[in-house]
Amino acid sequence: MKNEIDVFSTQENKKINQTQFPIKTTKKNITAIRIFLLIFFIILSVLILLPFYAILLASFKPGGELIRHGLNLRIQSDILSLNNYRFLFTGEHSYFTWFKNSMVLTILQVICTLIVSATVGYGFAVYDFKLKIPLFICVLLIMMVPFEILMLPLYQQTIKMNLINTKLGILLPFMANSSIIFFFIQYLTGIPRDIIDAGRVDGATEYGIFLRLILPIMKPAFAAMGILAGMNSWNNFLWPLLVFRESEKFTLPIGLNTLLTPYGNNYDLLIVGSCFSILPIFILFLCFQQYFIEGMTAGSIKG
Amino acid sequence: MVRLKKILNSQKVAPYVFITPFILTFLIFFVYPLFSTTIMSFQSVLPGQIEFIGFTNYRRLFSDKIFWKAVSNSIKYMVVTILFLIPFPMLFAFFIDKKIMIGREVFKSIFFLPALTSVVVAGTIFRLIFGELPGSLMNTVISALGMAPIKWLKIQKTGFAALIILACWRWTGVNMLYFLSGLKNIPEQLYESAAIDGANGFERFIYITIPLLKPTTIYVLTISIYAGLAMFTESYMLWAGNNSPQNIGLTIVGYLYRQGIEKNSMGYASAVGLILLIFTMGINLTQLRFTGVLKKEEE
Numbered sequence: 001m002k003n004e005i006d007v008f009s010t011q012e013n014k015k016i017n018q019t020q021f022p023i024k025t026t027k028k029n030i031t032a033i034r035i036f037l038l039i040f041f042i043i044l045s046v047l048i049l050l051p052f053y054a055i056l057l058a059s060f061k062p063g064g065e066l067i068r069h070g071l072n073l074r075i076q077s078d079i080l081s082l083n084n085y086r087f088l089f090t091g092e093h094s095y096f097t098w099f100k101n102s103m104v105l106t107i108l109q110v111i112c113t114l115i116v117s118a119t120v121g122y123g124f125a126v127y128d129f130k131l132k133i134p135l136f137i138c139v140l141l142i143m144m145v146p147f148e149i150l151m152l153p154l155y156q157q158t159i160k161m162n163l164i165n166t167k168l169g170i171l172l173p174f175m176a177n178s179s180i181i182f183f184f185i186q187y188l189t190g191i192p193r194d195i196i197d198a199g200r201v202d203g204a205t206e207y208g209i210f211l212r213l214i215l216p217i218m219k220p221a222f223a224a225m226g227i228l229a230g231m232n233s234w235n236n237f238l239w240p241l242l243v244f245r246e247s248e249k250f251t252l253p254i255g256l257n258t259l260l261t262p263y264g265n266n267y268d269l270l271i272v273g274s275c276f277s278i279l280p281i282f283i284l285f286l287c288f289q290q291y292f293i294e295g296m297t298a299g300s301i302k303g
Numbered sequence: 304m305v306r307l308k309k310i311l312n313s314q315k316v317a318p319y320v321f322i323t324p325f326i327l328t329f330l331i332f333f334v335y336p337l338f339s340t341t342i343m344s345f346q347s348v349l350p351g352q353i354e355f356i357g358f359t360n361y362r363r364l365f366s367d368k369i370f371w372k373a374v375s376n377s378i379k380y381m382v383v384t385i386l387f388l389i390p391f392p393m394l395f396a397f398f399i400d401k402k403i404m405i406g407r408e409v410f411k412s413i414f415f416l417p418a419l420t421s422v423v424v425a426g427t428i429f430r431l432i433f434g435e436l437p438g439s440l441m442n443t444v445i446s447a448l449g450m451a452p453i454k455w456l457k458i459q460k461t462g463f464a465a466l467i468i469l470a471c472w473r474w475t476g477v478n479m480l481y482f483l484s485g486l487k488n489i490p491e492q493l494y495e496s497a498a499i500d501g502a503n504g505f506e507r508f509i510y511i512t513i514p515l516l517k518p519t520t521i522y523v524l525t526i527s528i529y530a531g532l533a534m535f536t537e538s539y540m541l542w543a544g545n546n547s548p549q550n551i552g553l554t555i556v557g558y559l560y561r562q563g564i565e566k567n568s569m570g571y572a573s574a575v576g577l578i579l580l581i582f583t584m585g586i587n588l589t590q591l592r593f594t595g596v597l598k599k600e601e602e
Contacts, residue, residue: 034403041398041406045413048472051428052416054440058431070439071431116324123321127314135322138329144587145333146533148556149576152563153336153343176328206317235421237536242564253423260427260543274424281419289412296418296477297484 052278059084059275063267084272094247095273098255102234102277105251109171109233110226116175117225118218121184122210126196136185142178148238155242169243170236180225183298187221188214227288228295234281252277344573360574370575372550373558379463380554381531384470388478389523395475396482397512411483414476425473426540430456433465433541456542459551466552469537478523485519486512521594525587532583535560555579 050073058071060080088095124136147154154173163169191214199209237253244250250258256273259266285292310316319326344361347354364370395414399407417425432440433455442452455461489511497507513520535556539545542552545561553561555575563572 030403034405037398037401037403038405041395041404041410044395045410048413048417048476051425051432051472054432055424055428066431068436068438070434070436070442071428072438072440072443074438119321120325123318123325127318127321129315129318132318135326138333139325142329142333144529144584145337145580146529146556146583148533148535148559149580149583150333150336150340152559152569152572152576153340154332155564156339156569157332157336173328173332176325181325205312206314207312207320210321231419235423237421237423253421256423256427257540270427274427278420278424282416285412285416285419292419293411293415293480296415297480 055271056275059272063271066267066271084268087268088272088276091269093269094250094255095269097248098250098252099277101249102252105167105170105240106230106233108167109174110230112171112175113177113180113229114222114226117177117180118184118215118222119210120176121181122188122214124181125185125188125191126193139178139181139185143182151238151242158243164243165245165249166243170240174239177229180229183225184218184221187218191217223288223291224295224298226295227284227291228298230284231281231292231295340573340576343570344577346570348569348573350567356570360571361578363571364574364578369550369553370558373553373555376463376551376553377532377534377555380466380470380534381528383467384474384531385524385527387467387471388474388527389520391471392475392478392523393482393513393516393520394508396479396486397508399479400483400486411476411480414479416476417473418477420473422536422540425469426537429465429469429472430541430543433461456552457548459549462541462547462551466537466541469541470534481519481523482516485516489515517594521591524590524594528586528590529583532579532586 054071054073057073057075058066060082061076062079062081062083065079087093124132124139158164158169158173161169163172195213195217196209199213204212235253236251237257240251241254241257244254247255247258252273256270256277259270259273311320345355345357347356347359398404399410404410434440434442435452435454435457436442437446437452439452441455446452453461455465493511493515494507497511502510533556534554538547538552538554538557539560545553545557545565547553556579559572559575559579562568562575
C-alpha cells in the first residue's frame with residue numbers, strides 16, 4: 001500500500017515538474033509574444049481602417065480639393081467643413097431616392113428570399129421523395145455556376161418576360177437562392193422528426209406543420225441568412241445595373257456609380273454619399289455582429 | 304375539393320409543393336438561359352437578324368488577342384488572390400484564436416469591416432488612394448520613401464497590385480473568420496499534448512493546425528477559384544468603367560460584358576461565357592477530386 005502511494009506521488013511530481021518547468025521559463029516569453037501579437041494586429045488594423053479614415057476625412061473637404069490634390073490624410077483645419085453633409089441633406093439631387101430604393105429593395109429581397117428558400121429547404125430536408133437526389137444536385141449545380149456567366153441570357157430573359165426596369169426583375173430570379181436553400185437544408189436536417197410526427201398525430205396538415213411548428217424554431221437561421229441576403233442586396237451592383245434603366249429607379253450602388261464622371265464634378269456628393277451608404281450596414285453590424293459572422297461563415301461549417 | 308386537399312396533403316405530393324419554387328427558378332432562370340446562351344454561341348446575333356454560323360465564334364475567340372489578355376488577367380488574379388488570401392488569413396486566425404491574445408473580439412470586428420462595404424464604395428476609395436496626383440495617398444507614401452509619384456492605374460504591374468490590394472483588404476477578414484470557425488473544431492488537448500511532447504508554436508501550426516484545417520482550406524480554395532475567375536466589378540470600379548488602359552484590368556467577365564452589353568454582340572459574348580463556364584467547372588472539379596472531397600461523397 002505504502003509502495004503504491006509512493007509510486008503514484010512520484011509520478012504526480014514528475015508530471016508537475018514536466019508541465020511547470022517550461023511555463024516558468026517561458027513566462028517572460030509569453031508576455032513578449034503577447035505584446036508582439038498585439039502590436040502586429042494593431043498595425044494590421046490601422047492598415048485596414050486607413051481607407052475608411054481617408055474617405056471620412058475627404059467627406060469634410062470640398063470636392064475641388066480632392067480633384068486638385070488627391071485623396072490623402074492631410075488634415076487642413078481651414079478647409080474642413082460640414083458643407084458636403086449640408087448638401088447631402090438639403091441639396092437638389094437623387095441621392096435619397098436611390099437610398100429609399102435600396103432600402104425597399106433590400107427589405108423585399110430579404111423577405112422573399114427567406115420565405116421561398118426556407119420552404120424549399122424544408123421540402124428537401126424533411127421528406128424522402130423520388131426526385132430528391134437529382135433535384136438536390138441541381139441545387140449544387142446552381143451554386144457552382146457564377147452568376148456572371150449567365151447574366152447576359154438572364155438579362156435577355158427578363159426583357160422577354162417584361163420584367164426589365166422593374167423590382168420584380170431584380171427579385172424573381174434570386175428568390176429561391178441556392179446557397180441559402182443549402183444552408184436551410186443543413187439546418188433543418190438537425191431538427192428532431194418527433195416534432196413533425198407529433199404535429200401529424202394532432203391532425204395538422206403538412207403545410208400547417210411547416211407554418212406553425214417549424215418556422216418559429218428557424219429564427220436563428222433566419223437571422224443569419226437574412227443578414228447575408230440583406231447585405232448582398234444592399235451592395236448588389238451588377239444585376240441592378242443591367243435591369244434598371246431610369247435614374248428614379250436606381251439603387252445606391254448604381255446611383256453612386258453614375259456620379260463617377262471623368263470630370264469629377266460630382267465628387268462632393270460621391271464621397272459624402274459613399275460614407276453615408278456604409279452607415280446603415282455598420283450600425284446593423286454593431287447591433288447584430290454575431291449574426292453577421294454566422295451568416296458570412298455559414299457555408300464553411302459543412303467541412 | 305376535399306379530394307384535392309387530400310392529395311395535396313399526402314406525404315408524396317407535399318414535398319413537390321414545397322420545392323416548386325426551386326424547380327421553376329431552376330428551369331426559367333438557369334436551364335433556359337444556359338440553353339439559350341449555348342445556342343447563341345453558335346449564332347451571329349444582331350438585332351432582328353439571327354444566323355447560324357457553327358463554330359465561327361469559337362474559332363474567332365481562339366485568335367482574339369484581347370480575349371487571351373482577359374483570360375491571363377483573370378487567371379493571374381485568381382492565383383495571386385489564392386496565394387495571399389489563404390496562408391495569411393489562416394495565420395492571423397491561428398494567432399487571434401490564442402488565449403493569450405488581447406482584444407480578440409475587437410480585432411475580429413475590425414478585420415470584418417471591409418467586407419461590409421459595397422464594391423462600388425470600396426472601388427471608389429481605392430481608385431482615389433491609387434490616384435495619379437502627387438498628393439494621392441499612395442504617392443505621398445512612396446514620395447516619403449524618396450520615390451517619384453507613379454500613375455498607378457495606368458501601368459500593368461502597379462494596376463494589378465492595386466486590384467490585389469483591394470481584394471486582400473476586402474476578404475482577409477472574411478477568410479480569417481472561416482478559418483476561425485474551422486479552428487473551433489480542433490480540440491484544445493491536441494495542442495496541449497503536442498506542447499508536452501515539446502513541439503513549439505511553429506511546429507504545432509505546421510503539424511496540427513494546417514492538416515486539421517484542410518476542410519476549411521478546401522472550402523476557401525473553392526470559393527476563391529470561383530470568385531477569382533468571375534471577378535469583374537472590382538476592376539470595373541477601380542478603372543471607373545470597363546475600359547482600362549491597354550486592357551490591364553480586363554477580366555473574362557469584363558470581356559463578356561464588353562461584347563454582350565457594350566458591343567451588343569450576344570453570340571460572341573455567349574461563346575466567352577461558355578468557355579468561362581467550362582473552365583470554372585473544370586478547375587473546381589479537378590480541385591475537388593484532387594483534394595479528395597468527391598471521393599468521400601462517392602463512398
